[in-house]
Amino acid sequence: MNILKFGGTSVGSAERISTLLSILKSERIDQKPVVVLSAMSGVTNALLSMAEKARNQDDYGTMLKEVEERHFHVIRTLLPAAAQNPVLTRLKIYFNELEDILQSVHNIRELSAQTKDLILSYGERCSTAMISHIAKQQFPEAVFVDGAQVIKTDSNFGQAKVNTNLTEILIRDFYDAHRDQMLFVTGFIASNDEGRITTLGRGGSDYTAAIWAAALDAAEIQIWTDVDGMLTADPRMVKKAFSLPELSYTEAMELSYFGAKVIYPPTMIPAFLKRIPIVIRNTFNVDFSGTYIRHNTEPSTLPIKGISSIDEISVLNLSGSGMVGKAGFSGRLFSLLSREQVNVVLITQSSSEHSITFAVKPSDSLKALSLINKEFELELQAKKLEYPEVENGLSVLAIVGENMKRTPGMSGKLFSALGRNGINVRAIAQGSSEYNISVIISKTDLSKAVNAVHDAFYADLKKTLHIFCLGTGNIGKTLFNQLQEQMPFLADNNDLQVKVMGISNTRKMHLNADGIELSTWEEELEREGTAASLPEFIKKMKSMNLPNCVFVDNTASQNPINHYLDVLQSSISVVTCNKIGNSSDYEQYASFKQAARTYGVDFFYETNVGAGLPIIRTLKDLMLSGDKIMRIEAILSGTISYIFNNYKAGKQFHEVVREAQEKGYTEPDPRDDLNGKDFMRKMLILARDAGYALEEKDIELENMLPASCMAAESVEDFYVELQTNAAYFQELQTRAATENKVLRYIGKLEQGKVSINLQMVDESHPFFTLSGSDNIISFTTNRYKDRPLVVKGPGAGAEVTAAGVFADIINVGKR
Numbered sequence: 001m002n003i004l005k006f007g008g009t010s011v012g013s014a015e016r017i018s019t020l021l022s023i024l025k026s027e028r029i030d031q032k033p034v035v036v037l038s039a040m041s042g043v044t045n046a047l048l049s050m051a052e053k054a055r056n057q058d059d060y061g062t063m064l065k066e067v068e069e070r071h072f073h074v075i076r077t078l079l080p081a082a083a084q085n086p087v088l089t090r091l092k093i094y095f096n097e098l099e100d101i102l103q104s105v106h107n108i109r110e111l112s113a114q115t116k117d118l119i120l121s122y123g124e125r126c127s128t129a130m131i132s133h134i135a136k137q138q139f140p141e142a143v144f145v146d147g148a149q150v151i152k153t154d155s156n157f158g159q160a161k162v163n164t165n166l167t168e169i170l171i172r173d174f175y176d177a178h179r180d181q182m183l184f185v186t187g188f189i190a191s192n193d194e195g196r197i198t199t200l201g202r203g204g205s206d207y208t209a210a211i212w213a214a215a216l217d218a219a220e221i222q223i224w225t226d227v228d229g230m231l232t233a234d235p236r237m238v239k240k241a242f243s244l245p246e247l248s249y250t251e252a253m254e255l256s257y258f259g260a261k262v263i264y265p266p267t268m269i270p271a272f273l274k275r276i277p278i279v280i281r282n283t284f285n286v287d288f289s290g291t292y293i294r295h296n297t298e299p300s301t302l303p304i305k306g307i308s309s310i311d312e313i314s315v316l317n318l319s320g321s322g323m324v325g326k327a328g329f330s331g332r333l334f335s336l337l338s339r340e341q342v343n344v345v346l347i348t349q350s351s352s353e354h355s356i357t358f359a360v361k362p363s364d365s366l367k368a369l370s371l372i373n374k375e376f377e378l379e380l381q382a383k384k385l386e387y388p389e390v391e392n393g394l395s396v397l398a399i400v401g402e403n404m405k406r407t408p409g410m411s412g413k414l415f416s417a418l419g420r421n422g423i424n425v426r427a428i429a430q431g432s433s434e435y436n437i438s439v440i441i442s443k444t445d446l447s448k449a450v451n452a453v454h455d456a457f458y459a460d461l462k463k464t465l466h467i468f469c470l471g472t473g474n475i476g477k478t479l480f481n482q483l484q485e486q487m488p489f490l491a492d493n494n495d496l497q498v499k500v501m502g503i504s505n506t507r508k509m510h511l512n513a514d515g516i517e518l519s520t521w522e523e524e525l526e527r528e529g530t531a532a533s534l535p536e537f538i539k540k541m542k543s544m545n546l547p548n549c550v551f552v553d554n555t556a557s558q559n560p561i562n563h564y565l566d567v568l569q570s571s572i573s574v575v576t577c578n579k580i581g582n583s584s585d586y587e588q589y590a591s592f593k594q595a596a597r598t599y600g601v602d603f604f605y606e607t608n609v610g611a612g613l614p615i616i617r618t619l620k621d622l623m624l625s626g627d628k629i630m631r632i633e634a635i636l637s638g639t640i641s642y643i644f645n646n647y648k649a650g651k652q653f654h655e656v657v658r659e660a661q662e663k664g665y666t667e668p669d670p671r672d673d674l675n676g677k678d679f680m681r682k683m684l685i686l687a688r689d690a691g692y693a694l695e696e697k698d699i700e701l702e703n704m705l706p707a708s709c710m711a712a713e714s715v716e717d718f719y720v721e722l723q724t725n726a727a728y729f730q731e732l733q734t735r736a737a738t739e740n741k742v743l744r745y746i747g748k749l750e751q752g753k754v755s756i757n758l759q760m761v762d763e764s765h766p767f768f769t770l771s772g773s774d775n776i777i778s779f780t781t782n783r784y785k786d787r788p789l790v791v792k793g794p795g796a797g798a799e800v801t802a803a804g805v806f807a808d809i810i811n812v813g814k815r
Helices: 014-026 043-055 061-078 081-108 113-135 164-177 204-216 249-257 265-274 329-339 362-375 377-381 402-406 410-420 443-458 474-494 518-528 534-543 564-569 586-598 615-624 638-646 653-662 677-689 715-724 726-738 798-813
Strands: 002-006 034-037 142-145 182-186 189-191 197-199 220-225 246-248 278-282 291-294 306-319 344-349 355-360 389-400 425-430 436-442 463-470 496-504 508-511 549-553 573-576 629-635 742-750 753-761 774-781 789-794
Touching: 002 014, 002 204, 014 061, 014 113, 034 113, 034 204, 043 061, 043 081, 043 113, 061 081, 061 113, 081 113, 113 142, 113 182, 113 189, 113 197, 164 204, 182 204, 204 220, 204 265, 246 249, 249 265, 249 291, 249 306, 249 389, 265 278, 306 344, 306 362, 306 443, 329 344, 329 355, 329 362, 344 425, 355 362, 362 377, 362 389, 389 443, 410 425, 410 436, 410 443, 436 443, 463 474, 463 534, 463 798, 474 496, 474 518, 474 798, 496 518, 496 534, 496 798, 508 518, 508 534, 534 549, 534 564, 549 798, 564 573, 564 586, 573 586, 573 798, 586 677, 615 629, 615 677, 615 774, 615 789, 629 677, 638 653, 638 742, 638 774, 653 715, 653 726, 677 742, 677 753, 715 726, 726 742, 726 753
Parallel strands: 002 034, 002 220, 034 182, 142 182, 220 278, 246 291, 463 496, 463 549, 549 573
Antiparallel strands: 189 197, 278 291, 306 355, 306 389, 344 355, 389 436, 425 436, 496 508, 629 742, 629 774, 742 753, 774 789
16 A cells, blocks of 8 residues: 655646546555645645734735635536535635634734644645545545544644654554545644644645555555656756656655755655655656655665755854863753754864854744853853854755765865855865765855756766857857867867857847757757847846856947846856957946956956957966066057058058958948057057056047048048048158158057057067068066067957957866
8 A cells, every 4th residue: 555645736736636636546446545635836825924914914815715716716627517516615614714713813913833833724624625525536435534633743833743653543543444445634734632733844744644654554655746756956956957766765864854845854754764665756747757765775876866955044153262172062052952942954163163153044043143142141251252143145055875975085076066166165064974965155156056066976077168159140150160160179188068058149049958059050049049138148048057157248239248247246257259348438347357256257358359369368467477567569450450561662552451441351441440449449458457447538549540531421532532642641651661660550558558659660679570460469578578578460350259259268167
């Protein structure tokens, strides 16, 4: 004979209740199962809310009517009209009683624990009465059982302790008297010696099933819920979480204690004592075998069985010299907390005995603080102890598994995964059994932490970067090609995987929790993409809760810039070739930098200055190594570089400009390059990275062209003006040649000032031999004083720019 327990989601609708009846049909007919039922999903919370509303003199009538109608709807859906009246009548009596109780609470403005238990009991009573009556249509022997009649407890309302001996006698007697019937039992509720309703606390319906199983020596306990058994992690946080075929009682106890909500610790105690197997099944996927929890499990190759967590925790730290070497201090502290019903979740103590840190539920934190201040009043006044403080907003993450005891390096792998993702560990605890290592971290880091640890223990040990890309133009397409070609090398030689999780352009966007296949990304974006919305794209990116995330901006638009701060503050790195953000207000630039430091992520923008050239990284390395920048000179425009490198004797200036345009080096209007503004933005970014808080207005920008050329109404008129001013350009060229010099449009940073102007340089200058459309930059520093450090190479083009973005992404992975 089996005990089948169905949770709230499994009885939450007419469809789910129909599935429940189908499951019961598949059970053995010769030994009818005992069916334990929870309240319909959401009803317990609704009852609790109504009780609070009643106490606070708020309206609860609407909510009560909604709960009532929800039950009535199921009855009308699943029962023929002729069979509805008896159960509708019973439920109406229950709801009338509930309304009377709530009205009493409203009148006296007081809600005791005893009254709260009574109110909550109606959730299970209504669902079980309803389902047992519906089941009679297929199982005439079905009978409703009020569990409070047979499960006896003390009077600790809200968390009653079961009188095991008496309860088992009552259950056996009741079962023997109803052997030919299929029992539908209310979960969660019991009664004390006076017959007053009590409840069994969190997971009370599971506990009810285990109590019945132990009393009747059941063959198996089936817990029917809404997930495929016990998973390696919470699937709401970890998309890669997978179901475990089996667990030992110890592993399941550890996982459930640290927040795995599929099953609760008290549930397993009766089963553990009688070695009754527990199987977790999914009513939404009845064909899946689920997870077995039993005494004898097969050896597993997994290093750990699961990662669990407690979302909300508070930590108290007690420290002081009065603790050192004082026998019995810990006993005094924890006996006090135990005596006052404060449950301690985790304890850690420094080896010097100077401090003890322990974690409690947030609801117990102020009570614990008050108890300590009172108990240790003399020590606190004498300053032998420091006054304790409560730290909130924390979570506990725990890794669990019997194999941890026999596998070296478990702790190292855990803390490496957390450290790589910038997650600060506040406290650590490990039991002597080595089945569990627990850490306390910030709640805001929990999702990322669980994902990072899951990757570390269950993936193929290669770090995964999850990237979300804006822009599918030349740079974006080229980047995807480079990623696809280089992935095998990165995996084999750098233990790194790069997965594109999201792509967006101005028309469509697409995010895929399994990653986007780069060989078919265009087809997938077109086929499965939705209308582009940058705020929605970022919202979905954050909601995926993945570790090692990189937001890649391959656009030249202001819109993404507006979201950089939000992205960085969400612990997501930003890689961008979009120079608008860093060349606008200094305050904005500084805010990005500060956010990256504060949240432990990267903000990389190497391509803002020199496309694929390592200019920003070189500057950063020089400064980090203690070198002092004396002067930076640069030519940071491929267009301007090409023009002046090819403006030689025998050529007209307008001819060289036309040639540059025809080769694709210029914008459609060459003045967009020749006005020097793009060059200026690059120099501004470089100056800011060198430590100067400059704005655009602080830069001296000399126009290389006569005013009439810049004022021309059209591009063709511009070329006419260039010809008209041919003598001006010829004079510059002739003078430079006479002095054995060449013309160069150079930006210079020196003593915190930036200037950009047309200069003549001789062969002693590093820019003299520049050719083609190359960019060049020279760093004159304390260490490179006599011979500046020079970086030279292509400074534009989709291939080199995409390569620079790629390099920035890989550098995020090196953290």
